[in-house]
Amino acid sequence: MNFDLSENQKMIQDMMRKFAKEELEPKAADFDKTGEFPSVNIKKLAELGILGMVVPEQYGGAGFDFVSLAIAIEEISKGCASTGVIVAVHNSLVSYPILNWGTEEQKKKYLPKMATGEKLGAFALTEPNAGSDPGSLEMTAKLDGNNYILNGTKRFITNAGKADVFVVIATTDKTKGNKGICAFIVDRDAPGFSVGKHEDLMGLRATANTELILEDCKVPKENLLGQEGQGLKLALGVLDVSRIDIGAQSVGIAQAALDKSIVYAKERKQFGRAIAEFELIQAKLAEMALKIQAARLLTYNAAFMKDKGATRFSQESSMAKLYAATIAVEVTREAVQIFGGYGYSKDYAVERYYREAKCMEIYEGTSEIQKIVIARNLLS
Numbered sequence: 001m002n003f004d005l006s007e008n009q010k011m012i013q014d015m016m017r018k019f020a021k022e023e024l025e026p027k028a029a030d031f032d033k034t035g036e037f038p039s040v041n042i043k044k045l046a047e048l049g050i051l052g053m054v055v056p057e058q059y060g061g062a063g064f065d066f067v068s069l070a071i072a073i074e075e076i077s078k079g080c081a082s083t084g085v086i087v088a089v090h091n092s093l094v095s096y097p098i099l100n101w102g103t104e105e106q107k108k109k110y111l112p113k114m115a116t117g118e119k120l121g122a123f124a125l126t127e128p129n130a131g132s133d134p135g136s137l138e139m140t141a142k143l144d145g146n147n148y149i150l151n152g153t154k155r156f157i158t159n160a161g162k163a164d165v166f167v168v169i170a171t172t173d174k175t176k177g178n179k180g181i182c183a184f185i186v187d188r189d190a191p192g193f194s195v196g197k198h199e200d201l202m203g204l205r206a207t208a209n210t211e212l213i214l215e216d217c218k219v220p221k222e223n224l225l226g227q228e229g230q231g232l233k234l235a236l237g238v239l240d241v242s243r244i245d246i247g248a249q250s251v252g253i254a255q256a257a258l259d260k261s262i263v264y265a266k267e268r269k270q271f272g273r274a275i276a277e278f279e280l281i282q283a284k285l286a287e288m289a290l291k292i293q294a295a296r297l298l299t300y301n302a303a304f305m306k307d308k309g310a311t312r313f314s315q316e317s318s319m320a321k322l323y324a325a326t327i328a329v330e331v332t333r334e335a336v337q338i339f340g341g342y343g344y345s346k347d348y349a350v351e352r353y354y355r356e357a358k359c360m361e362i363y364e365g366t367s368e369i370q371k372i373v374i375a376r377n378l379l380s
Contacts, residue, residue, distance in 0.1 A: 020079025046117025077252030094121025122163035161208030192217035203355035325360035
């Protein structure tokens with residue numbers, strides 16, 4: 001087993017680490033405060049090829065592996081977690097399913113523009129009454145001649161306020177249960193498609209997270225993604241992939257909190273010496289570093305399983321997502337504690353990290369759902 005990164009992976013890590021430090025981190029607090037979509041960040045990342053990481057060169061992308069994507073998401077999220085999840089959704093939840101399940105015509109139509117950032121993607125699964133249970137979807141899709149007619153509402157959709165291409169999950173026949181669920185590629189300018197209210201989130205506030213409203217929305221039947229009845233299988237498959245990204249994002253947020261805590265502990269003096277000299281603070285820092293490294297290795301392992309062509313890696317991706325999300329909350333909480341009163345102030349980044357870390361335990365499948373996935377894999 002080789003834990004060394006390849007030359008390409010080292011290059012991506014160095015490039016994204018520098019970019020996050022110089023371009024993302026200085027603006028992150030302002031984006032968090034205003035909730036403004038970080039268009040300038042996304043434009044620059046597109047120019048660096050990051051929006052086309054998982055797209056093969058034949059469709060205009062960079063053709064990198066998923067370990068490389070995890071590395072990029074970790075480093076980006078250290079600088080700006082909102083930017084990190086925007087990139088993750090675009091790559092893993094939209095470009096990847098089109099690449100993996102799409103027809104050749106769909107790939108040629110969408111992937112080149114997504115790889116360059118000309119078009120941004122969003123994934124629409126969650127509904128007001130369907131979150132952890134995708135089988136209870138209420139959005140319908142009825143075939144009418146050459147079009148599917150979609151009706152329903154989606155909620156908490158990252159990128160939705162700015163996206164051009166949406167992978168939308170709906171049911172064509174509720175009587176068929178999970179076997180009636182389908183996936184569709186929906187363009188923003190589709191008749192009957194509209195964006196609803198912008199969500200005022202606790203963290204990750206700059207992600208253009210909105211609801212979607214589809215009222216007799218016309219989608220050409222050639223925009224069916226995969227086969228009829230494969231929608232739930234597709235959704236669960238892409239979530240296996242995207243949970244690796246959430247693991248990486250969790251690691252990035254936690255690492256940023258640790259880095260800030262180390263600097264602060266060396267500078268902050270109490271009782272006549274730096275608090276870094278106190279063993280209780282040292283113990284906190286040691287435990288934070290230990291948890292981060294364990295989460296990073298779980299995440300890289302899940303990405304490696306995907307890259308080597310494993311037919312099933314849902315257990316590995318759920319383990320990575322579950323543990324990394326858990327330690328992100330723990331590490332950022334300890335960072336706030338190390339900073340004391342200053343950690344509770346919005347003038348210091350650790351307060352933002354704490355809010356952002358909490359979302360890691362909720363989206364892309366709650367921590368409780370990840371435990372169910374892991375247990376089912378163990379018992380199957």
